[in-house]
Amino acid sequence: xxxxxxxxxxxxxxxxxxxxxxxxxxxxxxxxxxxxxxxxxxxxxxxxxxxxxxxxxxxxxxxxxxxxxxxxxxxxxxxxxxxxxxxxxxxxxxxxxxxxxxxxxxxxxxxxx
Numbered sequence: 001x002x003x004x005x006x007x008x009x010x011x012x013x014x015x016x017x018x019x020x021x022x023x024x025x026x027x028x029x030x031x032x033x034x035x036x037x038x039x040x041x042x043x044x045x046x047x048x049x050x051x052x053x054x055x056x057x058x059x060x061x062x063x064x065x066x067x068x069x070x071x072x073x074x075x076x077x078x079x080x081x082x083x084x085x086x087x088x089x090x091x092x093x094x095x096x097x098x099x100x101x102x103x104x105x106x107x108x109x110x111x112x113x
Contacts, residue, residue: 001041002072010074011038015066025065031091031100032060038073039087039104046077046085053085053106060102069094083108 002010013019013034021027036055043053075089085108090101 010072011041013071013073015068015070020067023065025067026071028060028062031062031071032058032102034071034073034091035060035075035089035100035102036104038091039075039089040106042075042077042087042089043085043106046080047108050111051108052111053108056084056105056107058102058104060100062100063098064093066093066099071099078103 002012011034013030015026019026019030036058039058040053040055047053070093072092072094073089074092075087077085077087079086085106086103087106088101088103091099093099
């Protein structure tokens, strides 16, 4: 996780050959995992210490392939209810171009104890 100058938290993924698919670009599943993580980071900043959150649904649009460098993910909350949180996020490459974006729905639950 990284924090920018404005205090917004994001997630960074260092790209490597073990994240590539056979066309020598980063696998969509790795990008989807980063999107889930960056939205989850935003969700976790909105819930209490007695709560947890689990991804219920996610939708992603891939815009361009990437094969080297880093990917930067940033998420934000677009709706928070008592039991459900909806967030959106975007993934950018080192040049600042959007590689993918999407939304995710999280279920909020009480932690045991």
